[in-house]
Amino acid sequence: xxxxxxxxxxxxxxxxxxxxxxxxxxxxxxxxxxxxxxxxxxxxxxxxxxxxxxxxxxxxxxxxxxxxxxxxxxxxxxxxxxxxxxxxxxxxxxxxxxxxxxxxxxxxxxxxxxxxxxxxxxxxxxxxxxxxxxxxxxxxxxxxxxxxxxxxxxxxxxxxxxxxxxxxxxxxxxxxxxxxxxxxxxxxxxxxxxxxxxxxxxxxxxxxxxxxxxxxxxxxxxxxxxxxxxxxxxxxxxxxxxxxxxxxxxxxxxxxxxxxxxxxxxxxxxxxxxxxxxxxxxxxxxxxxxxxxxxxxxxxxxxxxxxxxxxxxxxxxxxxxxxxxxxxxxxxxxxxxxxxxxxxxxx
Amino acid sequence: xxxxxxxxxxxxxxxxxxxxxxxxxxxxxxxxxxxxxxxxxxxxxxxxxxxxxxxxxxxxxxxxxxxxxxxxxxxxxxxxxxxxxxxxxxxxxxxxxxxxxxxxxxxxxxxxxxxxxxxxxxxxxxxxxxxxxxxxxxxxxxxxxxxxxxxxxxxxxxxxxxxxxxxxxxxxxxxxxxxxxxxxxxxxxxxxxxxxxxxxxxxxxxxxxxxxxxxxxxxxxxxxxxxxxxxxxxxxxxxxxxxxxxxxxxxxxxxxxxxxxxxxxxxxxxxxxxxxxxxxxxxxxxxxxxxxxxxxxxxxxxxxxxxxxxxxxxxxxxxxxxxxxxxxxxxxxxxxxxxxxxxxxxx
DNA sequence: TTGTACGCGTTATCAC
DNA sequence: GTGATAACGCGTACAA
Numbered sequence: 001x002x003x004x005x006x007x008x009x010x011x012x013x014x015x016x017x018x019x020x021x022x023x024x025x026x027x028x029x030x031x032x033x034x035x036x037x038x039x040x041x042x043x044x045x046x047x048x049x050x051x052x053x054x055x056x057x058x059x060x061x062x063x064x065x066x067x068x069x070x071x072x073x074x075x076x077x078x079x080x081x082x083x084x085x086x087x088x089x090x091x092x093x094x095x096x097x098x099x100x101x102x103x104x105x106x107x108x109x110x111x112x113x114x115x116x117x118x119x120x121x122x123x124x125x126x127x128x129x130x131x132x133x134x135x136x137x138x139x140x141x142x143x144x145x146x147x148x149x150x151x152x153x154x155x156x157x158x159x160x161x162x163x164x165x166x167x168x169x170x171x172x173x174x175x176x177x178x179x180x181x182x183x184x185x186x187x188x189x190x191x192x193x194x195x196x197x198x199x200x201x202x203x204x205x206x207x208x209x210x211x212x213x214x215x216x217x218x219x220x221x222x223x224x225x226x227x228x229x230x231x232x233x234x235x236x237x238x239x240x241x242x243x244x245x246x247x248x249x250x251x252x253x254x255x256x257x258x259x260x261x262x263x264x265x266x267x268x269x270x271x272x273x274x275x276x277x278x279x280x281x282x283x284x285x286x287x288x289x290x291x292x293x294x295x296x297x298x299x300x301x302x303x304x305x306x307x308x309x310x311x312x313x314x315x316x317x318x319x320x321x322x323x324x325x326x327x328x329x330x331x332x333x334x335x336x337x338x339x340x341x342x343x344x345x346x347x
Numbered sequence: 348x349x350x351x352x353x354x355x356x357x358x359x360x361x362x363x364x365x366x367x368x369x370x371x372x373x374x375x376x377x378x379x380x381x382x383x384x385x386x387x388x389x390x391x392x393x394x395x396x397x398x399x400x401x402x403x404x405x406x407x408x409x410x411x412x413x414x415x416x417x418x419x420x421x422x423x424x425x426x427x428x429x430x431x432x433x434x435x436x437x438x439x440x441x442x443x444x445x446x447x448x449x450x451x452x453x454x455x456x457x458x459x460x461x462x463x464x465x466x467x468x469x470x471x472x473x474x475x476x477x478x479x480x481x482x483x484x485x486x487x488x489x490x491x492x493x494x495x496x497x498x499x500x501x502x503x504x505x506x507x508x509x510x511x512x513x514x515x516x517x518x519x520x521x522x523x524x525x526x527x528x529x530x531x532x533x534x535x536x537x538x539x540x541x542x543x544x545x546x547x548x549x550x551x552x553x554x555x556x557x558x559x560x561x562x563x564x565x566x567x568x569x570x571x572x573x574x575x576x577x578x579x580x581x582x583x584x585x586x587x588x589x590x591x592x593x594x595x596x597x598x599x600x601x602x603x604x605x606x607x608x609x610x611x612x613x614x615x616x617x618x619x620x621x622x623x624x625x626x627x628x629x630x631x632x633x634x635x636x637x638x639x640x641x642x643x644x645x646x647x648x649x650x651x652x653x654x655x656x657x658x659x660x661x662x663x664x665x666x667x668x669x670x671x672x673x674x675x676x677x678x679x680x681x682x683x684x685x686x687x688x689x690x691x692x693x694x
Numbered sequence: 695t696t697g698t699a700c701g702c703g704t705t706a707t708c709a710c
Numbered sequence: 711g712t713g714a715t716a717a718c719g720c721g722t723a724c725a726a
Contacts, residue, residue: 047461047465047466049465049466049467050462050466050467050468051401051402051407051467051468052467054398055398055402062446078428080428081425081428088414088447088449089449089451092448092449092455097446097463097468098447098449099444100444101439101444101445102439103439104436104439108439112439114394116444118394119394119396119397119398120349120397120398120399121444254630261634283601287604287605287631289611289636
């Protein structure tokens with residue numbers, strides 16, 4: 001059996017409550033006793049029991065992470081470990097631990113969240129995704145349980161805590177960048193429209209086109225899963241059009257890599273024949289041939305800020321709603337160029 | 348305040364202990380009362396409090412994950428999310444949750460593990476790395492705390508639970524594959540020699556060469572961090588040799604990508620001028636140009652088996668030491684070919 | 695400044 | 711079969 005507060009108390013010749021106060025560093029304990037008790041703690045190798053402490057204080061110092069379904073492709077994306085690094089650093093800096101539940105189906109995830117929350121395992125939760133209709137958000141909100149969403153929630157975004165980029169603006173700026181290079185036939189390859197992030201980037205793209213008086217072509221917009229296959233398929237669709245685009249905005253580096261590979265197969269050169277900009281700026285963007293111009297959304301910071309702000313909400317129940325926008329930066333590499341004299345590509 | 352076992356007891360007109368027994372599905376409770384109690388639980392929306400349960404039963408149904416330092420490059424590797432998927436699936440299937448501590452330095456990690464273990468937060472631990480000299484392993488072993496290592500521990504491997512591939516055999520087989528293609532100047536680019544996995548693959552490589560009567564050249568062996576830069580640097584070193592290798596065994600896909608990029612810059616074609624085999628078969632291997640021949644080490648299964656076997660150890664204290672070897676498979680793609688008439692590459 | 699006593703929500707050991 | 715009651719290890723009013 002592990003050494004408890006009582007053992008320490010006995011050896012130090014004080015009451016258990018005194019030991020407890022020493023641990024909490026209560027100012028009402030004399031320095032002398034504090035020192036003696038601490039010595040005994042060291043000597044006996046005492047470590048506080050989190051479980052007992054949690055039960056008594058009704059707080060766990062643990063944050064629940066709600067992941068997308070493990071069968072989901074999001075898990076494959078390098079986005080994930082990076083945001084986790086940020087989360088863990090933010091949590092660790094305030095002495096919080098991370099607790100994960102996962103599941104293969106949405107139902108499993110939901111049940112996991114309920115068990116975690118009702119079971120009192122965590123003090124708050126962070127959602128690592130944001131879908132259009134989400135039971136988990138509805139549940140947490142109803143229970144008034146502290147939580148933060150990474151990515152903007154679809155609705156109630158004024159009363160939900162979230163950390164996100166300004167994806168609309170980012171979508172707009174990359175499109176403007178392409179327009180400025182001389183492109184006017186610009187395709188958009190996005191992820192599932194259930195994901196708020198896709199929608200926002202798409203809207204930004206459309207806004208930029210409208211602002212420049214370029215006609216919107218539905219045929220130029222392809223949405224599919226965040227998979228490389230999707231990127232490949234999208235390229236086939238776009239390049240088989242009568243007037244194929246000379247530039248493409250791709251909502252994810254992984255997809256963009258699929259795009260690149262497909263173009264390579266088809267003998268189409270980037271950026272000479274087609275320009276590509278993508279999002280997230282994960283390692284892949286840098287490693288791709290040619291290296292991709294990509295929007296650095298500062299993934300680490302998304303996680304870090306999410307953890308920090310959740311903890312603030314937990315420790316400060318009356319904190320106002322937090323909406324944190326992490327800045328992005330377009331990282332220019334070698335996947336964009338001027339359109340090839342507007343001559344159309346034949347497939 | 349959440350609804351407790353007492354509330355249920357009151358409404359159902361039974362004692363709290365009876366409710367507890369219904370939850371545990373004790374055979375000594377009549378079906379009739381069970382049903383009534385369950386109805387009340389549903390009606391009140393009762394959920395057991397994990398914390399209280401843990402305190403009383405001295406078990407948490409949570410597994411502690413010990414990560415490498417978050418500043419570590421291992422975190423960048425796609426290996427990580429995949430193994431996590433396996434872990435979470437294995438844990439979830441037995442109703443265990445995952446608990447993580449992280450830290451920036453080794454000391455922070457160690458302290459986190461101690462707090463987690465002594466604090467009674469978890470029933471067992473899984474180490475997501477295996478280093479040559481490791482305080483964490485020493486500590487867990489000394490306390491006789493259940494744990495499993497992913498990757499083979501350097502010493503005491505007969506008395507430590509681990510899940511691993513046969514990396515020696517894998518290193519040997521890929522080297523034999525290259526030899527069989529006609530190569531006899533084969534380089535090895537590995538990770539840090541602190542990591543057991545590097546050592547094993549290197550030994551396999553050396554064994555294959557010796558078996559074929561090919562002389563070992565120290566100059567052909569480069570070890571560095573699992574970074575893409577390292578891959579690039581290694582290429583420079585190897586190709587500036589008097590007799591540069593015509594094939595390279597690279598211990599990690601990410602490194603291999605660095606190798607590929609560097610060769611590309613130098614105008615050296617794979618597999619025409621140099622053959623490459625690498626390890627892990629993460630997405631990158633498939634996406635690379637050319638797609639890399641890589642050893643699929645079944646990362647998901649490593650995680651899954653680790654979780655499953657740890658749980659077995661937890662629930663069955665007298666379980667014998669578990670050493671699980673997950674099979675690997677060489678996935679042949681387009682990065683290997685016959686040596687180019689043994690003509691040497693000039694840099 | 696320190697000690698006493700109770701409660702946190704559950705499981706487990708007795709009784710009946 | 712079911713009901714009291716005592717742990718589990720700690721925090722905290724309330725006393726002293």
